[in-house]
Amino acid sequence: MMLDDLSARPASVGLVAGWSFPATVFDPLVRQLPGDEVVAFDWSTFSSDWLGRGQEERAVPGLGPAVWVGWSLGGSLLLEAVRRGRIRPARLVxxxxxxxxxxEDGWPGVSLGDWQGLRRAAGRQPVAAAAAFRRRFDLPNEPAPSAQLAATEGLDWLARLDLRSQLVSIEVPVDIWLAPDDPLVPVDWPKHLELPAHVHVHRFEQGGHAEWLDHAASLARSLVRPLADDPGARSAR
Known part of the structure; x- marks a missing residue:
């Protein structure tokens, strides 16, 4: 279902993809939104363009998308951009x-040993490591990884970022979408934080780290309608 017939016009939307994936992974979602309202980035381009040195001038209200959407590493980078004041969205997804x-103790996530193993493999043969990573976690084979998008720098971002306090104190309205049986992002991590009332947690019915791809239409609707009206996923706090 295309959204051209909806009376509500979506805010401009920025999309940031996860490790090893190009911006075109968002094509199923982009096709549900007016093309002139959407811009998509891979994680490497976003980190260099929005988190690199000398990018402080980007943090101007009204500059850049009003709604930022990030998958996996892309979401972590968006939180870091908010923390640094590089983006000032009206809404974060x-x-x-x-x-x-x-x-770590008291916090669910990927073990340091597993991360180190992936980083070693990516340091030797990034494309092969990314392909093995996708097979292991049942992620899409396409779009194919590239050496740049499978670079260890993306994994280093994942290892060093700790944005729990940022999310607890964030002033931007946030929607968080999680899935059961996600092998990379535990569905229950919000239980370990005292999230403010304007941070809303929503859960898909099915599992897997790329479950959102099966809900592109309902996610698109959530950008132009209140999530309570969205029949495509079940919400929970």
Whole structure:
């Protein structure tokens, strides 16, 4: 279903993809929104363009998309951009993302050993490592990974970012979408934080780290309608 017939016009939307994926992974979602309202980035381009040195001038109200949407690593980078004041969105949407990727005492996540193994493999053969990563976690084979998008720098972002306090104190309205049985982002991580009332957690019915791809139409509707009106997914706090 296309959204051209909806009376509500969506705010401009920026999309940031996860590790090893190009911006075109969002094509199923982009096709549900007016093309002139959407801009998509891979994680590498976003990190260099919005988190690089000298990018402070981007943090101007009204500059850049009003709604930012990030999947996995893309969501973490968006939270970091908000923390640094590089973006000032009217709304932030985090799709199967977490403020702290690595597990530690009292916090669910990926083990340091698993992360180190992936980083070693990506350091030797990034494209092959990304392909193996996708097979292991049942992620889409297409769009194909590239050496740039499978670079260890993306994994380093995941390891060093700890944005739990940022999310607890964030002033921007946030929608978080999680899925059961996600092997990379535990569905229960919000239980470990005292999230403010304007941070809303929503859960898909099915599992997997790329579950959002099966809900592109309902996610698109959520950008132009209140989530309570969305029949495509079940919400929960």
């Amino acid at each position: 985090l799709i199967q993302a977490t403020p702290r990727f690595l597990a």
